[in-house]
Amino acid sequence: MLFPDFRQVSPLFVVLIALSTTSPSRADLVTIQNAGFEDITGQTVSNEFTLGTPVGWSLYDPNGVTSVAGTFTGTLFPNGTDFFNTTAPEGNRVSILFNRGAQGSGAYGYEQTLAATLQANTDYSLSVEVGNIQSGTSESGEFFNLDDFPGYRVELLAGGVVIAQDNNSLIITEGTFATSTVNFSVGAVHAQLGQTLGIRLLNLNVPPTPSGPDLEVDFDNVTLDATGVPEPASLWLMSLGGIGMIVTLRRRRRMQPRSADQHNLIASAKHLDG
Ligand code: CA
Numbered sequence: 001m002l003f004p005d006f007r008q009v010s011p012l013f014v015v016l017i018a019l020s021t022t023s024p025s026r027a028d029l030v031t032i033q034n035a036g037f038e039d040i041t042g043q044t045v046s047n048e049f050t051l052g053t054p055v056g057w058s059l060y061d062p063n064g065v066t067s068v069a070g071t072f073t074g075t076l077f078p079n080g081t082d083f084f085n086t087t088a089p090e091g092n093r094v095s096i097l098f099n100r101g102a103q104g105s106g107a108y109g110y111e112q113t114l115a116a117t118l119q120a121n122t123d124y125s126l127s128v129e130v131g132n133i134q135s136g137t138s139e140s141g142e143f144f145n146l147d148d149f150p151g152y153r154v155e156l157l158a159g160g161v162v163i164a165q166d167n168n169s170l171i172i173t174e175g176t177f178a179t180s181t182v183n184f185s186v187g188a189v190h191a192q193l194g195q196t197l198g199i200r201l202l203n204l205n206v207p208p209t210p211s212g213p214d215l216e217v218d219f220d221n222v223t224l225d226a227t228g229v230p231e232p233a234s235l236w237l238m239s240l241g242g243i244g245m246i247v248t249l250r251r252r253r254r255m256q257p258r259s260a261d262q263h264n265l266i267a268s269a270k271h272l273d274g
Contacts, residue, residue: 028226028227028228030225031116032112032199034057035222036091038091038093044074047139048077051074053073054073054075057095057112058110061108062108065106066102068102068105069101071098071099071101072098073098074096075096076218077092082137084134089129089177089221090129090221096218097110097203097217098216099203099216100215103207103215111200113196113198114197118190119228120187120189120231121187121228121229122185122227123185123186123226123227124164124184125181125224125227126182126184127180127221127225129219129220130217130218131219132172132173132174132176133218134174145212145213146214147174149174150205150207150208151168151206152168152202153166153168153200155198155202156197156224159192160198163184163190163192164183166182177218185229188231199224201219
């Protein structure tokens with residue numbers, strides 16, 4: 001194997017080459033449509049609620065839950081008193097997945113396919129606010145029993161395949177939101193590289209008690225960060241640059257002229273010898 005002559009290679013040049021072949025190290029926000037559920041275009045407004053599938057999202061409903069009477073999708077404008085102890089984590093509205101009519105019949109929710117694709121050597125971080133709605137009375141005067149929680153799942157997909165998820169790991173207090181985070185690191189190789197990314201937000205629809213309360217999960221403020229990490233080849237080049245710098249510094253130190261005191265000492269020694 002041939003090793004480069006470090007004396008001939010500018011360390012700065014090597015570091016610059018390494019940096020130029022390294023993926024960006026800053027976190028890039030991946031574009032998600034209507035990530036905060038503020039766009040209610042095309043929805044039916046009903047007091048603090050809107051009804052319909054939120055703009056930019058589609059239904060993921062393999063068991064037909066949302067076709068049953070008594071299930072509603074849409075948004076809610078939390079006022080900080082009814083249903084939630086706070087207002088929306090982002091903007092004014094949160095998405096809702098309300099179910100009175102098809103409890104226990106399978107997970108369902110929203111999904112969105114993104115324009116971005118799965119990239120090699122990248123760390124992904126998907127973050128979503130998940131809400132455990134509490135019982136309350138709506139502006140229309142109707143009381144909703146929303147005790148307990150049917151469970152949630154947040155999924156990150158590539159090419160339609162789930163590659164990472166948070167499967168109901170948070171314990172969320174009634175009337176509050178909690179942040180679900182899904183972290184996923186992609187190395188040089190992955191079966192779904194180059195395939196479109198996707199996000200699913202699911203109500204697990206598991207009844208906590210028989211003939212119990214209505215089942216609802218709410219979501220808000222979906223974000224996806226993608227951070228490029230240096231490829232192994234770039235790391236090798238950067239370490240080469242570091243070695244080169246050390247070699248150069250040592251050479252320069254060795255070639256530095258002697259001080260006046262050192263010259264005098266040497267002259268004195270020669271004089272004594274003579
Ligand atoms: Ca919002």
